[in-house]
Amino acid sequence: MSSALTDLCRYPVVQAPMAGGASCPRLAAAVSEAGGLGFLAAGYKTADGMYQEIKQTRSLTGRPFGVNLFMPQRGSADPAAIEVYRHQLAGETSWYETPLGDPDSGGDDGYEAKLAILRDDPVPVVSFTFGCPGSEVLASFAKAGTFTIVTVTTPEEAAAAELAGADALCVQGVEAGGHQGTHRDDPAADGAGIGLLTLVTLVRDRVELPLIATGGLMRGSQIAAVLAAGADAAQLGTAFLVCPESSAHTLHKQAMNNPLFARTELTRAFSGRPARGLVNRFMREHGPYAPAAYPQVHHLTSGLRKAAAKAGDAQGMSLWAGQGHRMAREMPAGDLVAVLAAETESARTALVPEAS
Template sequence: MFDLADLAVPIIAAPMAGGPSTPDLVVSVGEAGGLGFLAGGYKTPEALADQIREVRAHTDVAFGVNLFVPQQPAYDPAAVHEYRDRLCAAAQRYGIELPPIRERDDDWFAAKVDLLVEQRVPVVSLTFGLPSADIVGRLRDAGVMVIATVTTVAEARSATDLGVGALCVQGPEGGGHRGTFRVEDEPETTPLPALVGEITARCPLPVVAAGGIGDGARIAELLARGAVAVQLGTAFLRSPESGAKTAHKEALNDPRFTRTVVTRAFSGRPARGLANEFIATYDTAAPSAYPQVHHLTSPLRAAAAERNAPEDMALWAGTAYRSTSADPAATILRGLWKEAVARGAAGGPDSGNRADR
């Protein structure tokens, strides 16, 4: 079974749903000594299977797949209908019609688990909660390392009790969705280094630190706090291997976008992105309803991307977004690790295992 401690470079490319995490990005990061992740969220099982085959056609190194754990349908239908009405003006501006409200969506979770068991994917991470012990057991029995995304000590303890192999500890500084177990939860604000320290002191599992990491100094700090690896997403968004929309890549380096904020406006779940006009207009009205709100705004976001209109796009980004580079993913990874080593990051389980590559 895969062991995080065996990574030549303890840097993971975060699974970024919606297009950024391409097979090319996974391969590039893996070949450079890190661990790449495919984002299984929002994909059909068939599309995910195609991406797994593409990765394996180009590399023999380990990689991971992330799945969204299905959400309990606990939301206020009236609030979602009201939000849909508010969005109609934006839809008219783009000449599109909003879809009907989707009451339930399990994102083909069971079929994707079957696929990953059959394919014996080396690593599977889970976001937005925990599945049943049976599912974790099936993955483990297939030789899959299971990582649970957690945002609090309580969530970490629940994941540990379930029998997962490692924890991805996600701090408030990270871009995109915060992986709280419940949609309605307001994310805690404990900074990532402190959160990693709290969880490593209470849970025996290996910890991957994630959220707002943009330089070698922060990587070295988190490894010193007890993390065995770090996970970065925003850092790779502008790379040529990233599948992020052009407008999204450009916005990360655009002086018009001066800060990130946490909002439910695009999906109904708390998520961090660049502050833009859509968030300013709709944030206070957005209900806690995922994936209902996600499906409502999806065609709006797609239309905005087609028109290169970042003010209406979900420009997911962590707090370190200004440090991003348009270099190839392997160059980014190696540069970050070189910085981390210069800042005192340990070379791995033995002094020669994690070389300055």
């Protein structure tokens, strides 16, 4: 690992910030305590809600941890397309006996208020998804002593983030579960993402920053592979989602190894932005028609997803998962960090055996 990352974690294992419930203080603290780098997800939370989780995490560990922010989305979603999708979801509202949400209720996710809190009471690491903040924002975090990471999905995004002043990059391959962290949501590029190993190599040739690879990683042998390709650490989300410390819904955890949910796809059905999840009824029925409208579609379907979870119906939930979901192992987060570290070292030793 780069010297900057070794100051943050003993092992090259980062727990992905999973917005919507899975990431929580218990999980982040357990990962950090075990020698990895735990993360809180501030997306969809209020600024105060984020701060309360930071305080709780600090009470559980004295080790470094991170907080992830969603960049405000300034895209011009088509109101007519959103209205058409609203009508297409009418059957869901009847089935789950709950109304659709207000697509314009989200605002900017409290971005500026969250920045203010994180600058006033700094945490060790702050990462950004769905875009790159301006150089002045990154400089303000550097002044506060906070290490910054920007999620990128192309070499061009990586170069722009380096130029803006990011300390490191989270390189996200198309295999990753949850939302694709593209800086510009281009419907014409749906499904055209780059595989992780190729992307790490391309980005490594383009920039000099430390790289954290993410996307479908579930085993230490895969971590060794991305390290060999030029990454300094690996970020895993789905692997930690099934841990007992994770706050993911029980149905979500159970679905990881349920043969009814055998594969993943990218879909806009739940949020209006490409995200990889387990294929279920909702995705099959509404994915082909969902508009490019984030976060409007997210707010529109929020009540439906909550009602499906309450009813115990995984077919109506957003079951975010990476392509390696069938390799999920249910064990305490600290144990998983130790297992991943041992597997990584074993794989690296096998690749470069000691001289006889």
